[in-house]
Amino acid sequence: MQVKKADGSDYEPNTISAFQRSIQRYLEEKSNLSILKDKEFDSSRTAIAAKRKSLVQSGKGNKPHATKFLTYEDEEALFSSGQFRDHNPEVLQRTLWWYMSLHIGFHARDERHKLC
Numbered sequence: 001m002q003v004k005k006a007d008g009s010d011y012e013p014n015t016i017s018a019f020q021r022s023i024q025r026y027l028e029e030k031s032n033l034s035i036l037k038d039k040e041f042d043s044s045r046t047a048i049a050a051k052r053k054s055l056v057q058s059g060k061g062n063k064p065h066a067t068k069f070l071t072y073e074d075e076e077a078l079f080s081s082g083q084f085r086d087h088n089p090e091v092l093q094r095t096l097w098w099y100m101s102l103h104i105g106f107h108a109r110d111e112r113h114k115l116c
Contacts, residue, residue: 013052013061
């Protein structure tokens with residue numbers, strides 16, 4: 001219940017679960033223990049679930065870097081500011097990237113990298 005970053009702030013709820021899964025992967029290599037299923041680890045699973053719930057209730061885990069859709073006005077602002085157009089190669093590449101991603105519809109990070 002007291003897991004904190006070095007600066008004293010709380011981790012994101014998903015990070016705590018990632019730590020738990022990392023420990024589980026290590027244990028799978030070294031022994032046949034399962035902190036995700038074995039009865040001996042019920043209290044740790046309960047504590048982690050409670051910590052995650054309290055962090056979510058306090059505002060953590062709301063994915064502040066989640067993708068947001070651009071409105072028509074946002075898109076027009078990009079064109080009028082010169083961020084999208086065809087006046088130099090870098091800007092043209094960015095504009096083409098925008099249109100291809102908009103119409104192809106990327107769903108995963110690897111799709112974006114494949115296009116690059």
